[in-house]
Amino acid sequence: MRYSQLFGKSIRSVSHDVRSRGHELLIRGGFIRESGAGRFYMLPLGYRVQENVCRIIQEEMNRAGCQQMLAPILHPHELWAETRRTESVSFELMQVKDRSDRQFVLGGTAEEMIVALVRQFSLSERDLPFCIYQFSTKFRDELRARGGLLRAREFLMKDGYSFHTSREDFERFYEQMGKTYLRIFERLGLEAHLVLSGNGYMGGDYAHELIVEHEVGESRYLVSEDGTYAAHEDVATFEREIMNSEEALTDVKIVHAERGASIEDGVKHYGAPAWRQIKSLIYVTDTGEKILVCLRGDLDISEDKLLRAMGCATLRLATEQEISEAGTVAGFISPLKRSIKAIGDLSLTSVRNFITGANEWQRDARNVNYGRDFSVDVLADIALAQDGHRCVGSRSILRERRGVEVGNIFQLGTWYSDRMQGANFTNSQGGRTPYYMGCYGIGIGRTIATIAEIHNDQVGLKWPHSVGPFSTHLIQLGSDAAVCSLAGEMYQSLIAKGEQVLFDDRNVSAGVKFSDADLLGIADRIIVSARLSAAGLVEHQHYRSDTKRELRIGEL
Numbered sequence: 077m078r079y080s081q082l083f084g085k086s087i088r089s090v091s092h093d094v095r096s097r098g099h100e101l102l103i104r105g106g107f108i109r110e111s112g113a114g115r116f117y118m119l120p121l122g123y124r125v126q127e128n129v130c131r132i133i134q135e136e137m138n139r140a141g142c143q144q145m146l147a148p149i150l151h152p153h154e155l156w157a158e159t160r161r162t163e164s165v166s167f168e169l170m171q172v173k174d175r176s177d178r179q180f181v182l183g184g185t186a187e188e189m190i191v192a193l194v195r196q197f198s199l200s201e202r203d204l205p206f207c208i209y210q211f212s213t214k215f216r217d218e219l220r221a222r223g224g225l226l227r228a229r230e231f232l233m234k235d236g237y238s239f240h241t242s243r244e245d246f247e248r249f250y251e252q253m254g255k256t257y258l259r260i261f262e263r264l265g266l267e268a269h270l271v272l273s274g275n276g277y278m279g280g281d282y283a284h285e286l287i288v289e290h291e292v293g294e295s296r297y298l299v300s301e302d303g304t305y306a307a308h309e310d311v312a313t314f315e316r317e318i319m320n321s322e323e324a325l326t327d328v329k330i331v332h333a334e335r336g337a338s339i340e341d342g343v344k345h346y347g348a349p350a351w352r353q354i355k356s357l358i359y360v361t362d363t364g365e366k367i368l369v370c371l372r373g374d375l376d377i378s379e380d381k382l383l384r385a386m387g388c389a390t391l392r393l394a395t396e397q398e399i400s401e402a403g404t405v406a407g408f409i410s411p412l413k414r415s416i417k418a419i420g421d422l423s424l425t426s427v428r429n430f431i432t433g434a435n436e437w438q439r440d441a442r443n444v445n446y447g448r449d450f451s452v453d454v455l456a457d458i459a460l461a462q463d464g465h466r467c468v469g470s471r472s473i474l475r476e477r478r479g480v481e482v483g484n485i486f487q488l489g490t491w492y493s494d495r496m497q498g499a500n501f502t503n504s505q506g507g508r509t510p511y512y513m514g515c516y517g518i519g520i521g522r523t524i525a526t527i528a529e530i531h532n533d534q535v536g537l538k539w540p541h542s543v544g545p546f547s548t549h550l551i552q553l554g555s556d557a558a559v560c561s562l563a564g565e566m567y568q569s570l571i572a573k574g575e576q577v578l579f580d581d582r583n584v585s586a587g588v589k590f591s592d593a594d595l596l597g598i599a600d601r602i603i604v605s606a607r608l609s610a611a612g613l614v615e616h617q618h619y620r621s622d623t624k625r626e627l628r629i630g631e632l
Contacts, residue, residue, distance in 0.1 A: 084119035098528030099224035114221025114229030153179035182215035209236030225521035265540030286483035293480035310380035312461035337407020354432035356409035371421035408433030420452035537597030
């Protein structure tokens with residue numbers, strides 16, 4: 077490609093709204109441009125990077141025995157209604173109607189569509205297992221788009237779906253896909269970590285995220301110091317330290333408490349640590365049921381864990397009116413007397429003589445103990461793990477990290493095949509058995525953005541050779557006949573040898589050309605100048621090396 081003919085030139089500055097280094101460089105280098113909030117054009121340079129990323133993913137998926145296909149982007153609404161995901165993902169789901177007033181969903185993920193396809197075939201256990209995948213545009217009406225390609229509303233995704241006869245067969249393939257994904261990201265120049273995570277609205281029992289550690293990431297996860305455990309904050313487990321086991325139990329006492337409604341207000345009022353208090357909140361489920369949720373005051377609730385423990389699709393915090401209807405007062409909610417179902421965290425058993433509200437404004441109960449003075453209907457792990465907590469079993473210290481989720485693998489089990497009629501295969505006894513499924517995704521734009529965040533320096537991008545838009549950046553300095561002739565001959569020769577070459581043939585200064593070369597970050601650089609060409613030489617540079625080599629054409 078001649079730079080003089082390239083669509084999408086570099087620029088020197090970007091909007092102040094662009095906050096991350098990688099996002100800035102992708103815009104400045106002419107790789108992407110924004111169409112609207114969370115929607116981007118892939119310019120020719122960016123598209124070439126995207127094609128390289130997809131090629132590597134395609135090679136590794138095919139190597140794992142997966143088969144590529146393509147599904148429609150418009151999904152019939154009734155398919156999503158079959159699984160009730162129209163309710164659980166309504167804030168992200170984009171819906172449209174055609175001229176016949178038929179309702180469709182703009183696919184944010186394609187489980188229903190793929191199951192609807194597979195159930196059209198009368199498959200038996202002899203046809204299983206198999207995995208099909210696609211590169212497809214996805215739409216999610218994110219509440220807030222940020223970070224350029226890191227969180228977009230419209231994006232390209234590689235999504236794959238596997239079908240199995242049993243859990244055991246699935247687990248073998250799941251392990252294989254974990255290794256496949258790690259190999260993909262290694263080839264893309266990223267060090268990704270398999271991190272246990274929640275399934276969210278995807279369904280199923282467990283999942284893993286592929287996370288690349290970086291400060292721009294939104295994923296918060298915990299890793300044990302001994303390296304044996306890594307989990308997303310939503311699902312990370314931890315040991316509840318026993319806080320004051322030597323303290324004698326004392327009688328419950330109701331006291332007047334001129335404090336505010338927060339745990340911090342209680343800390344100031346009593347001069348006691350947050351863990352001495354019970355944090356009590358009321359949630360409302362998707363069915364309208366009110367639930368009291370209690371945990372130790374120094375901990376926070378993991379809504380992912382809470383959803384799983386409660387077995388509901390969605391939940392929200394109760395309004396003040398709903399709290400009043402439950403017979404209590406915000407900030408002074410008590411587990412001592414309740415008229416609604418209650419769920420409590422395991423930490424309720426780790427403290428003697430708690431302080432908690434008394435269901436009246438500025439009235440507290442002191443010396444409250446779990447088991448003696450109150451109990452809950454469900455005692456479960458519903459708290460967020462924090463930096464410094466100890467890992468269950470090994471007691472290794474958990475350390476917090478932040479990173480970008482570039483991919484994920486999900487165990488779906490029979491979550492979809494149970495809900496969608498006819499999603500089954502003929503077993504060896506002639507009966508029908510629901511498919512056991514898995515799902516595997518990689519965000520292409522997010523992966524490109526992460527590569528840009530990781531691989532850059534103070535002057536520009538430094539694309540890994542495997543994904544850069546070109547393998548070679550040929551720079552012509554000067555416009556005399558000998559230089560133009562040699563540079564042109566080299567361009568044609570490199571192309572003939574299969575090299576992907578960006579040829580900077582523009583009539584601009586050397587400083588502009590070198591500045592753009594630094595910005596674009598193509599790994600290998602060849603410079604043709606009057607001084608060198610007179611001696612039959614060219615200069616070769618590689619951005620990962622400070623050395624410059626003057627070589628004869630044949631040596632190059």
